[in-house]
Amino acid sequence: MLVSEQKPLEEILRSLEGEGRVFLLGCRGCAEACQTGGEKEVLAMKETLEGAGKEIAGWAALDFLCQKGLVKTGLYPFEDQIVSADSILTMCCGIGVQVTSSVVGKVTHPACNTISLGGSRGEWWGSERCLECGDCLLDLTGGICPLTACTKSLINGPCGGARDGRCEFEPEVRECGWQLIYERLKKLDRLHKLREISLPKDFARMQPPKDLRGTAFWSLGQRQEERTGDETLGTL
Amino acid sequence: MKSGSNLERVLEEGHFAVTAELGPPKGSSAEFVRRKAGLLKPCCDAANITDNQTAVVRMSSVAACALVKQEGLDPVMQMTCRDRNRIAIQSDLLGAVALGIRNLLCLSGDHQKFGNHPGSKNVHDLDSIQLIGAVRKMRDEAQFMSGDKISGGMPLFIGAAANPYADPFEFRVLRLAKKVKAGADFIQTQAVFDVERFAKWMEMVRDKGLDQKVRILAGLIPIKSVGMARYMRDYVSGLMVPDELVDRMENAKDAKEEGVQIALEIIEQIRDIPGVHGIHIMAVAWEEVVPLITERAGFLPRPIV
Ligand code: SF4
Ligand code: SF4
Numbered sequence: 001m002l003v004s005e006q007k008p009l010e011e012i013l014r015s016l017e018g019e020g021r022v023f024l025l026g027c028r029g030c031a032e033a034c035q036t037g038g039e040k041e042v043l044a045m046k047e048t049l050e051g052a053g054k055e056i057a058g059w060a061a062l063d064f065l066c067q068k069g070l071v072k073t074g075l076y077p078f079e080d081q082i083v084s085a086d087s088i089l090t091m092c093c094g095i096g097v098q099v100t101s102s103v104v105g106k107v108t109h110p111a112c113n114t115i116s117l118g119g120s121r122g123e124w125w126g127s128e129r130c131l132e133c134g135d136c137l138l139d140l141t142g143g144i145c146p147l148t149a150c151t152k153s154l155i156n157g158p159c160g161g162a163r164d165g166r167c168e169f170e171p172e173v174r175e176c177g178w179q180l181i182y183e184r185l186k187k188l189d190r191l192h193k194l195r196e197i198s199l200p201k202d203f204a205r206m207q208p209p210k211d212l213r214g215t216a217f218w219s220l221g222q223r224q225e226e227r228t229g230d231e232t233l234g235t236l
Numbered sequence: 237m238k239s240g241s242n243l244e245r246v247l248e249e250g251h252f253a254v255t256a257e258l259g260p261p262k263g264s265s266a267e268f269v270r271r272k273a274g275l276l277k278p279c280c281d282a283a284n285i286t287d288n289q290t291a292v293v294r295m296s297s298v299a300a301c302a303l304v305k306q307e308g309l310d311p312v313m314q315m316t317c318r319d320r321n322r323i324a325i326q327s328d329l330l331g332a333v334a335l336g337i338r339n340l341l342c343l344s345g346d347h348q349k350f351g352n353h354p355g356s357k358n359v360h361d362l363d364s365i366q367l368i369g370a371v372r373k374m375r376d377e378a379q380f381m382s383g384d385k386i387s388g389g390m391p392l393f394i395g396a397a398a399n400p401y402a403d404p405f406e407f408r409v410l411r412l413a414k415k416v417k418a419g420a421d422f423i424q425t426q427a428v429f430d431v432e433r434f435a436k437w438m439e440m441v442r443d444k445g446l447d448q449k450v451r452i453l454a455g456l457i458p459i460k461s462v463g464m465a466r467y468m469r470d471y472v473s474g475l476m477v478p479d480e481l482v483d484r485m486e487n488a489k490d491a492k493e494e495g496v497q498i499a500l501e502i503i504e505q506i507r508d509i510p511g512v513h514g515i516h517i518m519a520v521a522w523e524e525v526v527p528l529i530t531e532r533a534g535f536l537p538r539p540i541v
Contacts, residue, residue, distance in 0.1 A: 152318075152344060152358065156365040157411040159344040160399030160426055161473035168473035169347045182404045194410055197418055200322065200366045200381065 002066075002093040004036045004112035012089065013052055015109045019086035022054050023078070025100060026061035027092035036112050037061070037091030045091065045111065057085035065096030071103050082106065119148040134205030140193050142184035149177025155198045158182075238375065238421060239393035241338035242310035243282035245541040246514075247422065247451045252507060253514030254535050255312060255424065255453060256280040256526045258304065260295035269300050272523050273307035279530040281538055282310040282339055284424070284516070288319065291351025298328055302335040312395060313337050316345025321361035322370065326380055329371065333390055341395040341424060342367040346473075365418045368396055372419030394419055398452075399426035400437035401476040409440040416450045423450055424516040427457035429477045431505045438509050447511030454506045457518045458525050459495040462486045496529060503533045 016022060024042050032038030039061040046056050058081030062074040075082065082088065087107040090097045093114040101108040119129035129148035137146060137155060147153045151169040158178030161168030165179040185191050237244060246253045256276050261268040276283050283304055287297040301311035313332055320328065332340070344364045348356045362370065370381050375390040396415040400408055412423065428434045434454065441447055457475075459465045462485040469477035481498060488494030499517075506512055519525050530536050 151347060152360050152363075154344060154360070154363045156363050156414060157407060158402065158404070159364075159474075160397060160402045161346070162403040163473060165403050169349055171473075176403065178407070179404050182407050191410075194407065195414065197365060197369065197414055200362050200370070203361065 001033070001117075002030045002095065003115045003117060004031055004034050004093045005115055006036050006041070006091070006112050007110070009048065009052075012109070012111055016049075016054065016087065016089065019107070020055055021057045021085045022049060023057045023082050023085040023088045023106075024049075024059035025065070025088055025090045025092075025096075026059070027063075027065040027096050028061050029064040029066065029092070031065070031092035031096070031112070032061070037096075042091060045089070049089075057081045065090065065092045065099055068099050068103060071096075071099050075104065119145070132206065133201065133203075135201060137198060140196055140198060141181045142188055142190060142193070144177065144181045144184055146177060146181065149180060151177070154178065155201065157194065239338040239391040241282065241391075241393045242541065243312065243339050244393040244421070246281045246539060249539070249541055251281075251514075251539045251541075252535070253282075253451070253453060254280045254530055254538065255282045255284055255514065255516045256523070257286060257516070257518040257520070258283040258300070258523065259286050259289060259520065260297065260300035262292070262294050264295065266303050269295070269303040270307055273304045273309045275523055276526055277307060277309040279527045279536060279538065280309075280517070281514075282312050284312040284314055284341060284518075287314040287316045287343070287345070288351070289314075290346050291318065291348045291353070291356075293352060298332050298335065298337070301332065301337045305336050310339065311337055312339040312341050314341045314343060315367070316343045317360050317362050317364060317367055318345030318348065318358045321359050322381055325362065325367065326370070326374065329374065329390065329392070330386070333388070333392065338391055339393045339395060340371060341397065342371065342420075343397055364396060365414055368394055368415055368418040368420050376419075393421050395422045395424060396420040397426070398423050399474050400428070400434050401426055401430070402474050405437075408437065409444060409446070412441065412446055412450075413444055416446055420450055422513075423452045425452065425455045426474055427455040427518060428502060428506060429457075429475075429481055431502060433476070434506065435509055438511050442511050447513075451513040452511060453514040453516040454509075454512050455516050455518060456499055456502060457520065458499045458522060458529060459485055460522050460525075461491050461495075462488075492525075496525060496532070499525075499529050500533055503529075 024045055026037040026042035042059050042061050046059055058078055060078050064070050088100060089109050089111050090100045091111040097108055097110045119131040130145055131147045133147055146155045151167050152159060162176035162179055165176055167174040167176045185193055258272050285297045285300045288294055297313050301313045304311040342364045348354060348358050371392055371394050373379055374386060375392050378386045380386060398412045465477060465482045465485045468475050469482055485491055485494055517526055
C-alpha cells in the first residue's frame with residue numbers, strides 16, 4: 001500500500017497552466033483507499049477544475065495504475081479523449097504517474113504527493129517496518145528494527161535524548177525505539193545481545209542487486225523493453 | 237600517550253581535569269572565538285568546541301578549534317554523525333589533525349528538528365559508537381575505515397558522551413561499556429543536577445570496572461535564571477532538573493549568584509565520587525561565569541603539564 005495525499009489546488013493549477021483540456025485519471029487501488037484518487041475524488045476534481053475554467057476531455061478510474069499492463073488495456077477505450085487532451089492529471093501515487101507517463105505519449109501531472117511510509121510494507125497498517133537494508137540486524141535487537149524504530153536509525157543503542165521511554169523527536173507520538181528493543185530483549189532474556197558492537201553498515205546493499213534489476217522476478221513479469229518508457233499506447 | 241594533548245596529559249598525571257564548552261558564533265567572526273578562548277584559557281585544561289549544537293548552524297567546529305588552538309588553548313573538537321557521512325568525517329579528521337587538534341568528542345547529534353533547518357536531511361551513516369571505532373582504527377592502525385593506509389599519524393584523544401539520565405537507565409552503563417570497548421579514552425557526561433542518580437550511575441560504572449578504563453568528566457550547566465531552569469526541566473531532551481532546584485532559583489534574590497552557588501554545591505558533591513576524573517562546564521552563552529566558578533571551587537590555577 002502506498003499512501004498519497006492530494007496536492008494543494010494552487011499547485012495543481014500551476015502545473016496545468018496553459019493547458020485548456022485535461023484528461024483525469026484515477027486509481028481504484030491505494031489511491032481510492034486513501035481517498036485521493038478514487039472515482040469520487042476524480043469527479044470532485046472534475047468539478048473543481050471546470051470551476052477553474054478547464055475543459056475536461058474525459059476521465060477514468062482504473063484498477064491499479066501501478067500495473068502497466070492493466071493501464072494499457074484500461075486506457076484503450078479512452079484513446080480519443082486522451083488524444084484530444086493537452087495533458088493528463090493522474091491522481092494516485094508516484095508509481096502510477098510514472099506508469100501513465102511511460103504508457104501515454106502526453107504530459108502527465110501528479111495530483112498527489114506520495115507520503116513516506118518509513119519502511120512499512122503490506123496492505124495493512126502496522127508498526128513493523130523494514131527499510132530493506134540488505135543486512136538484517138533483527139537478531140541483535142529482539143526482532144524490532146533499529147533502522148525504522150529509532151528516529152536516527154542508531155544501531156548500537158539509544159542516543160541521550162529519550163525520556164520516560166519517549167523519543168526526543170515528537171515525544172507525544174513516538175516511543176523510543178531503543179527503549180522497545182531493550183524491553184523486548186529483557187523479556188526474552190537476551191540482554192547480552194546489546195553488548196555486541198554492530199559495525200558500520202554497508203549502505204551499498206540498500207541498492208537493488210544488479211542481477212535482479214530488469215529481471216522478470218524484479219518487475220513481476222513485465223518485459224525489459226516495456227520498462228524503458230519509450231513504448232507508448234497505440235497511436236498515442 | 238595517545239595524542240599528547242593538554243587534556244590527556246592533565247588526566248594522565250592524575251589531576252582533576254576541568255573542561256569548558258565554547259559555542260562558535262552564528263557568524264564568521266574569528267574575533268568572537270578568540271575572545272571566548274582568551275576568557276576560558278586560564279581556567280580550564282581544554283575547551284569543547286560544539287558542532288552545530290542543537291542543529292543550529294554555526295561556524296564549523298574544525299575552524300573554530302583551529303582559532304582556539306592559535307590562542308594557546310587545547311581544543312576538543314565535537315563531531316556529530318548527523319551532518320556527515322564516513323567520507324566527510326574521515327576527511328575532516330585528517331584536516332583537524334593537520335591543524336593541531338588533538339581531542340575529539342564523538343556524538344550522535346541532536347535531531348535536526350530542534351534546529352533552524354528542520355527540513356534538512358540527516359545522515360547518520362555511522363552512529364557514535366561506530367565513529368569511535370573508526371577514529372581508533374585511524375589512530376592505532378593507520379588505516380581508513382576501508383582499510384586503505386593513512387599517511388601520517390592520527391594522534392587523537394578520543395572522547396564520547398554519556399547520559400546518566402536518559403532512558404532506559406539500565407542500558408546506560410552497558411552503552412558506556414560499548415563506547416569504551418569501541419575505543420573511547422574519555423567521557424563527558426550530560427549535565428548533572430540530580431547528584432543522587434549520578435552517584436548511583438557511577439556505582440554501576442565502577443561495578444563494571446569502567447572507571448579504570450576510561451576517564452570520566454561530569455557535566456555541569458550553571459543555571460543563569462529561573463526561566464532557564466524551567467526550560468531545561470521541561471523542554472531539553474536528555475536533561476533532568478529537579479523541581480527543588482527550580483524552586484531555589486525562583487526564590488533567590490540574586491538569581492545568578494544562586495546559580496553559581498548551586499554549581500559549586502554540585503561540584504563539591506561530585507568531586508568526591510570515586511571514579512570521577514574531572515568536570516566539564518557547559519555555560520551556554522554564559523562563558524563569563526566559568527572563571528568565577530573555577531576560582532571559587534579552588535580549581536585555579538590550572539596545572540602546567
Ligand atoms: S535491520 Fe534491515 S532488513 Fe532487518 S528489518 Fe531493519 S531494515 Fe529490514
Ligand atoms: S530517543 Fe530513542 S528513538 Fe529517538 S533518536 Fe534517540 S534512541 Fe532513537
